Amino acid sequence: MKKKERQIVTIGLVLLFAAISWWAYNNDGGGLIDLTDSLNNTTEKTTYQLTISDLLATVDQATGHVTISFSLTNEEHFNISNVEVLYALNVADPNNATYIALNATVENGTYKAEIPSKFGDVVYYKVKVVYDAGKTLESDVKSITVTDTTAPTLNSVTIDYNSTAGTFSIDFNATDNDAIATYYVYYADLGTSNTVSNTTTFTAVNATTLPLTISNITEGHYYAFYFKVEDLSGNIIELYNETSPYIIQANATTTWPVVVTEQSSS
Template sequence: MRKKERQLITIGLVVLFAAIAWWAYGHQSGGGWFDLSGWLNDENNTTTDNATTYQLAVSGLAATVDQQTGHVTVSFSLTNEEHFNISSVQVLYALNVADPNNASYTTLTATETNSTWSAEIPASFGDVVYYKVEVTYDTDKILVSDVQSITVTDTTAPTLNSVSINYNSTAGVFDLTFNATDNDAIATYYVYYLDLGTNNTLPANATFSVVNSTTPELNISNITDGHYYALYFVVEDLSNNKAMLYNETDPYIILTNSTATWPVEITEQASS
């Protein structure tokens, strides 16, 4: 082999070993003249730090209903958020829409407490809430979660404190006033009643009549003076939760005595 050819081979080997050494150094320590790692990584919501790839993601996305207001709190975490330059975290929501994928969404700014992000949606009981998370990071990149939904359901029953009953012997009418509360609103007030005649014992398989009203005041007509009446009371809220005062097997029994003191305040502790 000629001397010149040997020199060219030697130079080639030197360049080759130098390139191998540069490549090994660059991948071990993150140095080198050129950073090729971005060519090999998925750039969708990812960043590379010392040859470790991190992905930004929304995790633990959940929604809870405030039983006092009907508002919905959306909470979530951002996986690997410390490796990204996050400029905006928002919750987008829409109420009672037919097509959540093509709806107009209202934007709320999420706040972070102890690594948990959250935002409160001003919904009401009965609403269907559609929501998603949008994160802006690294200046102009955007991460958007899938759309989720929740139906705002009132699971809290009303409280029926008492019922005031007044007897008008001349008109033959019971006038009743309910004292009841609910976290949302009471839809219907019911009084179930049965004329026992002059016997104050509830018969087997007793069948009660019912009167109802959308207001806490209602009355029962055709009341006979001197008769015993069995009564129990129910209130129902807008979500069909109910509360009861007495019941059909253990009703409140009252005598329509025109000379008695009226009105009578009926509570669960009361008896006749």
């Protein structure tokens, strides 16, 4: 290309860019051509949804309290201002009940709140989240019956024999995480034999308070025992059993009371 021709091409390009710049400036382009929209036509904007997930209720077997735990999905994309657990106890209509609010605490991404319930309660609960300057998110109402699944502990039973009155006075050393409802004594008069058989019949005696008394005891006879304790939720613990009971003789010369444990020997 000759020098003159190069000059013409250069002048033409200058005029072309000048025209483009003038057009862009007079069309609110701020002096530039913005091709961003054209280049991004195929790119979709990412949206996030705040959700309540992993909602779980667990019963503390020591106290009967219910702990509600959950997490918030995508919470890092929202301005969370308050997280609460709302609960009501033993209500007839959970959809129109008055709910009590507890602030939820968070640790390692898991939110928790402890409801002061007791065994036997029906707990209704839901989660409420306030975010982005007044927006709210609530879970559906859920419920849990606070059930005691822990059996009592029966450490020992004390038997005291009164040869004059012909009675056994029986006391229990037993505990429960809630409360003991009933104490049971199963006994059989074996006569002068110190063994049980398939035909041995046990008589059941129960009480809600202690000591428990068994009357009409015959001096010199052997008696077979086993014991049970039941709590308010129906959990039962047993000490000895019908096929392998504790056997002792009603003998005035024996040192009383006698403490019965699993390690006791008759």
